[in-house]
Amino acid sequence: MAEVPEVETIVRDLRAAVVGRPIAGAQVLLPDAVRFPAPPEFEAMVAGRVVLAAERRAKHILMPLEGGLTLAVHFMLWGTLLLAPAARRRAPETLIVFALDRDEDLRLLDKLGYARAALGTAGEVAERLDLASLGPDALDLSFTPEVLAERLARRRGALKAVLLNQKVLAGLGNRDADESMWLAGIDPRRAPVSLAPDEIARLHGAIGEVLREGLELRGTQADLFGRPGQARHRRNVFERTGQPCPRCGTPIAHLRITGRNTHFCPHCQR
Known part of the structure; x- marks a missing residue:
């Protein structure tokens, strides 16, 4: 993807x-x-x-x-x-x-x-x-926890849907949004306004970690020269419905949020 x-x-x-x-x-x-x-x-x-x-x-x-x-x-x-x-x-x-x-x-x-x-x-x-x-780019050095907090402020709907809104945050896709929320331990159904400052900081760090890891491994697809990337498309939760969470062993859950497949751990992401 x-x-x-x-x-x-x-x-x-x-x-x-x-x-x-x-x-x-x-x-x-x-x-x-x-x-x-x-x-x-x-x-x-x-x-x-x-x-x-x-x-x-x-x-x-x-x-x-x-x-x-x-x-x-x-x-x-x-x-x-x-x-x-x-x-x-x-x-x-x-x-x-x-x-x-x-x-x-x-x-x-x-x-x-x-x-x-x-x-x-x-x-x-x-x-x-x-x-x-388009909103700020998640890989840009100017994208800070404060910027993320400002972009999420007063946004309605589920956090997952807001993160996929390109006018809020540019470029974050379905897979990397799921992985970021799992890494941060935040339920994708949460309202953005309900996030505490420490949760926003964790989410910001998780987004950067997920994207940088994928980039360091040259993605999940073939590069310009046809060489396959080394990143895994299915990492911790994405498209792993029913499989054990790598962190706690709870089966990964699946639901649809505004029409998008969403994967999360019901225990780690309460």
Whole structure:
């Protein structure tokens, strides 16, 4: 599942292996994979432009290109980017192919077909993808317990749902939210306003620990070069319904909160 550790791993790989290289051309294999502009225009506009940088905003990958354009990619659930020899056979799940120099391709893949790309000026991309509405990034040094407390203040609903609200906290996904709340010992059904300062501090530390661990292990998916990450998709509670909690042995419980599968320990997370 493509969450912040997986996306950040790809961004760092792009900086090392793609930034500074020209895109000779692009081929859109699945028209729906391009949000905007229309696929023929997308292919024409991206051709001949050098990739100047690779950045991450929440789970969006932003690649500023020569000439004032920005290429944006979002993996959704299971998408990824692969740097491969142009002669290598394309996988059936390939959505878009960007031809680079040195006879290499940068390929956008997604077995579910949900991953998306977009192209426009930096301002157009930010506006149409609503990037300005995103909350602080959980991996940013400016994200402190005080910032988390401020973002949770006066928020209604279950804590799990609030943590997944990208306008509250950018990029935290379903898996890492469950793991963070387990590590902090906080019930996902709690109201955010009910958290004491020490609980907010524990939650803040847990979010950082979960994300940093995933990043250090290079995520749960393949990286830009096709090498599998070493992080476990099912860690302590996520998708481990009925299995013993690693901390106390209580069977892991499952419920749905605002339509999202949620996993927690009924004993450790009272």
